[in-house]
Amino acid sequence: MDNLVLSNLLYRKTRTFTSAAGVALGVVLVVMTLGVVNGFLNEQGRRNSAVTAEIMFYPEGSSLLSLSPTLSIRAELLDKIRAIEGVSEVVPVGELLRSGRVIDGIDFESYRKVSDVRVVEGRAVQSGDEAMIDRVSQRDRKLKVGDQIELFERSFRLVGIYEPESLGRIKIPLKTLQDYLNRPNLCSLVLVKVKNPAMQEVIARTIKENFPDNEVRLSRDLPILYARGTPAMHTFLKVVVGLAMVISSLVILLAMYTTVTERTRQIGVLKSLGASKSWIAGEIEKEAFLISLLGVLAGFLLSIAAKFLVQRLSNVNIDLEPKWFVYALIFGLLSGLLGALYPALRAANQDPVKALSYE
Numbered sequence: 512m513d514n515l516v517l518s519n520l521l522y523r524k525t526r527t528f529t530s531a532a533g534v535a536l537g538v539v540l541v542v543m544t545l546g547v548v549n550g551f552l553n554e555q556g557r558r559n560s561a562v563t564a565e566i567m568f569y570p571e572g573s574s575l576l577s578l579s580p581t582l583s584i585r586a587e588l589l590d591k592i593r594a595i596e597g598v599s600e601v602v603p604v605g606e607l608l609r610s611g612r613v614i615d616g617i618d619f620e621s622y623r624k625v626s627d628v629r630v631v632e633g634r635a636v637q638s639g640d641e642a643m644i645d646r647v648s649q650r651d652r653k654l655k656v657g658d659q660i661e662l663f664e665r666s667f668r669l670v671g672i673y674e675p676e677s678l679g680r681i682k683i684p685l686k687t688l689q690d691y692l693n694r695p696n697l698c699s700l701v702l703v704k705v706k707n708p709a710m711q712e713v714i715a716r717t718i719k720e721n722f723p724d725n726e727v728r729l730s731r732d733l734p735i736l737y738a739r740g741t742p743a744m745h746t747f748l749k750v751v752v753g754l755a756m757v758i759s760s761l762v763i764l765l766a767m768y769t770t771v772t773e774r775t776r777q778i779g780v781l782k783s784l785g786a787s788k789s790w791i792a793g794e795i796e797k798e799a800f801l802i803s804l805l806g807v808l809a810g811f812l813l814s815i816a817a818k819f820l821v822q823r824l825s826n827v828n829i830d831l832e833p834k835w836f837v838y839a840l841i842f843g844l845l846s847g848l849l850g851a852l853y854p855a856l857r858a859a860n861q862d863p864v865k866a867l868s869y870e
Contacts, residue, residue, distance in 0.1 A: 517801075526766055527802060533762025534806025534847060535813060537755035538839045542814040544751045545835050550828035562677060562730050564602065564625035564702035565711040568592065568718065569726035581607070582689065582697040591721065592703060597714045599706045600624050603698035605688040606679065613679035614662060616688030616698075625702040626677050632656055633671035636684050643671035648680040651825070663691050756842055760850035766802070788860065795855035796848060803847025807840050 521527075570583045582605050593601045602625045605616030619635035622628065633656035636643050642660055649655070649672050659666040660681075667683065689695050705714050711729060719727045781791060818829045 526769070527805075530762055530766035530802045531806035531809060533758065533766075534803050534843050535810035537758045537762075537846065538807050538810025538843050539813050539817065540755040540758070541752050541842060542810065542831060542835055542839050543817055543829070545748060546814070546818060546829040546831045547827065548748060549832065550830040553830055554828045562626045562702060564600070564704040565708055565730055566703035566705065566715050566718065567728050567730055568701035568703055568722075569728070570699070571724040571726075582692055582694040582699050584698045584701060586696040586698075588722070589698075589701060592701060592718060595714065595717055595721070597705050597707065597710050597717075598703060600702075600704040602702045602704075603685065604678065604700050604702060605685050605697075606699035607688060607692070609662065612681060614688070615679040615682045616685035617682050618685050619682075622702075625704045627675060628673050628677050630671045631674050633669075635671055635673075636682060637670075638684050639687060640665065640667045640683075641670045641687075642667040642681055642683050643673055644669065644682070645676045645680050646672055646674050647676055752842065756846045760846040762850070764850040764853065792855040796851055799847045799851030799855075800844060803844050806847070807843035810839065810843065811836060 568584070584603070586603075589601050589603060592598060600621070602618070602621045604622070607614045607616070617636070619637075630643070631646065633643070642662065644652075644654065644660075652660075654660065654669055656669055656671065658669045660669055661667075662681070662683070673682070685698070689697060703714075703718070705711050715727050715729055719725075814831065818831055821827055821829060
């Protein structure tokens with residue numbers, strides 16, 4: 512980078528700072544959005560993998576990342592699944608999304624047969640308005656056994672703390688959830704444990720053949736499926752990345768366009784001294800490149816700081832993978848260079864005589 516570019520950046524410190532801040536904003540938007548989405552998906556996969564049941568049976572039309580779980584599986588389906596040869600346990604679970612939290616309705620004695628869940632403080636939920644939470648939720652919400660928590664616009668008594676994390680963080684009696692939703696004898700998903708784990712794929716195919724309209728997944732595949740996300744999630748991420756790139760490009764475009772206008776006489780002097788069009792355009796692009804690089808580095812630092820701040824103040828999990836920093840670097844530099852392209856060409860094509868007479 513030559514002295515002219517550095518001199519221009521240092522001479523206009525405020526514009527350099529604001530332009531770099533615009534690029535940094537785009538980088539933070541991309542990195543943090545990807546981090547939050549990946550953190551959510553990875554956490555969901557990890558929590559679902561704590562279930563020891565080999566097969567998970569979902570209702571018809573259910574998606575992996577259903578945002579509105581409901582109770583729709585009939586009790587008679589459980590008996591039909593239980594009758595399949597090789598099935599050991601069939602356990603219904605109710606799920607409900609409230610205020611961004613998934614609440615599980617379970618019968619604890621049945622549920623512990625298909626998971627590693629154990630009560631580490633207090634006791635398990637039994638009936639009525641009782642709830643239990645995992646250790647992570649207890650730490651984040653600073654609760655203890657005997658406290659009251661608000662669910663469904665009414666108070667539930669916290670009767671126990673469990674480990675490890677599994678499915679939703681809050682668990683209440685399944686009948687309580689069914690009564691609240693007025694959905695007796697229905698559930699959201701079924702956990703199926705097999706007698707011989709080596710036969711889980713065969714049994715899963717049998718269940719799918721018997722209930723072709725329902726979703727059947729192996730628990731061991733859930734972490735991978737969550738990590739891959741869904742087509743809708745990928746579309747959302749592409750929109751965010753595109754929006755961030757447009758913001759950064761417009762910031763650089765505005766900054767470089769104003770800079771070219773202010774330097775009209777300077778450009779005329781350089782052309783009169785023999786500077787070529789490519790050299791003039793190159794100087795503008797070099798300046799945009801350096802501003803973009805500063806913005807990208809600042810965005811990285813802000814993203815890391817935001818990650819620790821958000822995780823300290825909330826239970827949101829943010830995964831910042833190294834590859835996303837590489838992508839953000841490429842995206843930031845590319846958007847800066849594209850944003851400066853028009854101002855660079857405008858500067859290169861200025862008439863030196865008119866540029867020298869510019870006031």
